[in-house]
Amino acid sequence: MKTTELENVLHTLMCDAYKIEEAMSETLQEMADAANHADVRTIIHNHVSETKSQLERLDNAFRQLDAKRKDVESPITDALIEQGNILYKGCEEGPVRDAALLIALQRIQHQEIATYGSIRALAKALNKPELESLAGSTLDEEYASDKRMSEIAEGFINVTAAYEKLAA
Ligand SMILES: [Fe+2]
Numbered sequence: 001m002k003t004t005e006l007e008n009v010l011h012t013l014m015c016d017a018y019k020i021e022e023a024m025s026e027t028l029q030e031m032a033d034a035a036n037h038a039d040v041r042t043i044i045h046n047h048v049s050e051t052k053s054q055l056e057r058l059d060n061a062f063r064q065l066d067a068k069r070k071d072v073e074s075p076i077t078d079a080l081i082e083q084g085n086i087l088y089k090g091c092e093e094g095p096v097r098d099a100a101l102l103i104a105l106q107r108i109q110h111q112e113i114a115t116y117g118s119i120r121a122l123a124k125a126l127n128k129p130e131l132e133s134l135a136g137s138t139l140d141e142e143y144a145s146d147k148r149m150s151e152i153a154e155g156f157i158n159v160t161a162a163y164e165k166l167a168a
Pocket of ligand 1: 051054112142
């Protein structure tokens with residue numbers, strides 16, 4: 001099937017989204033294990049199952065479009081995960097590490113929001129209502145967990161972390 005250039009851009013974005021979700025499903029369990037506060041651990045655990053259903057949703061989207069997923073390079077995903085590791089792995093277990101974990105996650109989260117927002121916008125422009133709706137569902141979930149992470153971080157984790165002992 002012939003595709004337009006914009007459809008190719010959309011397809012690459014979808015492959016990239018898949019790559020982000022896949023990388024996250026590998027890294028989230030490690031992040032959950034590193035968390036101290038139950039609320040931080042819970043939100044990361046919730047994210048694990050959410051990520052799984054988002055991967056399934058993307059698989060559905062590829063099927064609906066009768067498009068094959070290709071393995072794309074995603075240097076920004078690798079960099080965000082690596083940057084997150086640098087942030088939280090240098091902290092001892094406790095509120096400071098929890099604060100760093102939430103920051104690391106939210107930076108990735110914002111990348112996902114930008115990606116799904118673009119997929120939804122292109123699906124709309126290209127008159128692909130099913131894809132527009134699938135991307136919209138994932139986007140809503142990403143926004144909701146980002147909001148919840150901000151509530152936890154700004155609600156008590158950052159303040160508790162601010163009273164921790166001085167870094168060595
Ligand atoms: Fe996601």
